[in-house]
Amino acid sequence: MLPVAIASCLSAAVFSGDVGAAQRETRIPDQAMTTAAQLRETALASDLGYRITESLTTQVGPRLAGSEGDARAVAWAVAKFKELGFDKVWTEPVTFPKWERRSESAQVLGAHAQPLHLTALGGSPAGTVEGEVVRFADLAALEAAAAGSLAGKIAFVDYKMERARDGSGYGPSGKVRSRGPSAAIRAGAAGYLMRSAGTDSHRNPHTGITRFDEGLTPIPSAALAVPDADQLARLLALGPAKVRVALDCGWDGQYTSQNVIGEITGSKKPNEVVLIGGHLDSWDLGTGAIDDGAGVGLTMAAGKLIGNLKQRPARSIRVVAFANEEQGLHGGKAYAAKHAPDLGKHQLAAESDFGAGRIYAYSSSAPDHAKAADAQIAQALAPLGIEHVPGTGGPGPDISPFAEKGLAWARLAQDGSDYFDLHHTPDDTFDKIDPKALAQNVAAYAVFAYLAASAEGDFGSAPKSE
Incomplete structure (x- = not known):
């Protein structure tokens, strides 16, 4: 026979459904x-x-x-x-579209001519575009641009990523990379540049995959190394600036790789x-x-x-x-x-x-x-x-x-x-x-x-x- 207190608690647990939880x-x-x-x-x-x-x-x-x-x-x-x-060691097939990078370059044109360090975003098409650069402080500003307002121009989103131990600053910067090109296309841009999604100050651009919304014709899209984004922003503060971007990259059929699995x-x-x-x-x-x-x-x-x-x-x-x-x-x-x-x-x-x-x-x-x-x-x-x-x-x-x-x-x-x-x-x-x-x-x-x-x-x- 259970003591009264324990019996009372057990009875309450039965009615609350906790006994099953306790048992498992x-x-x-x-x-x-x-x-x-x-x-x-x-x-x-x-x-x-x-x-x-x-x-x-x-x-x-x-x-x-x-x-x-x-x-x-x-x-x-x-x-x-x-x-x-x-x-046990085995593989399991994984099939996906194949994207290739072959070459990339960019230059500021005109009176302040100089090279820029950039890299194509994964998923970008090939192409050479030349046009006036329009700077946007963040993705929201670009997304608010009127349709056709960037005709023949190159959109540049100059959003600075914040450093954080848990990497939380990557979310907003990642959206600049994934959503920015489509926003630029909707505004009529011929090309897209972004400040790299990174927290360094080296001339090493950060790549990463981008997406183009269905129904849009993709445009050459690339990320500038952080110091080069700063440089371009300073040039734009002096007045209009033209840039040439040349990317040789793109999708090339399907490929099957493997998940590789080992088991103890x-x-x-x-x-x-x-x-x-x-x-x-x-x-x-x-x-x-x-x-x-x-x-x-x-x-x-x-x-x-x-x-x-x-x-x-x-x-x-x-x-x-x-x-x-x-x-x-x-x-x-x-x-x-x-x-x-x-x-x-x-x-x-x-x-x-x-x-x-x-x-x-x-x-x-x-x-x-x-x-x-x-x-x-x-x-x-x-x-x-x-x-x-x-x-x-x-x-x-x-x-x-x-x-x-x-x-x-x-x-x-x-x-x-x-x-x-x-x-x-x-x-x-x-x-x-x-x-x-x-x-x-x-x-x-x-x-x-x-x-x-x-x-x-x-x-x-x-x-x-x-």
Whole structure:
């Protein structure tokens, strides 16, 4: 017979529906927490993630989706997973339009003639345009321009991106890149220029994909290096200025790349997986070290270190090197479509695609019944200087299409204070990575994945109703 107080509470729980939730509360066994602490220290002392990233950025280099570098990256990833001893290694096809960059240049014409450093935006057509430049302080100003008011002219949006640890300044600048060209076309412009979506002060322009709204004829579109945007703005303050922009680039049919997947088999529930990963492709200007060689390297290393344990976690660890994230999340969308029937077998997922800075915060989509396990993961991450910030953030880019279908996600937030100094530029190279910061990332991902795979209970992955 239960004491009166306990019986009363239990009765209340029955009527409130909480008993079912209590019975299915997700917890992580004490032994797994002990193993995770040991795994954390092993990962911190390892340079494996750094060496994998070095291998990718050195042996393959730039990996523009659809390029010869893309094909070599796929072969590299398959070989690297096998070399690291992953139990299963396979590829899954991802088909998308192929965009090529061949050459680009720009010059100020007339009395103040001089070259400008720029780069074509991904998706831009080829073409040479020459015209008077009209400056706009932001996207809203360009979108307010009257139809036909820019006939024969070149629109220039001079919006300055703000630096932030969480990268929040990228949102407004990203819209300048994605929506600006279409706004310029509606106003009649012959070409489009923007201040690069970046926080640096180097003559390294930042590329990135753009879009053209349906029904519009695309125009040559490019990003100026930040100092060159400043220079053009100063020239325009002196009076009218004409610029010539010459781009040789464009779409060239379809291409099929691959998502490359490596798996460490779980000990008790091998058909259930914890997914971690990054994207294998990069832009062509640098060697794709922070975007996203580091993400691929650190998650491969985390999976390998978990695989080295004497006692594997209950579930499998799946590491995915996604294809063509840069031009539209093509790899992530393909993975979500293919694995939708198995969504419920995906315990939890996290993607590293924000550089190689130290992780400073952890959050997830854990429902109420998994809050205790979520807190246990946060507890194991705390010695790495990682704060638990429940209710914040969202899924990484490539797992977001699957998260929209109901996949449970976690976010290990990296310090991106200087990420947009390098993002999509020639300066995105291996020398920018701090080995100790990368080891901290490996430790965090290894602990996270191991504990999520060891949990007794789930983290809420379930198909959403349409």
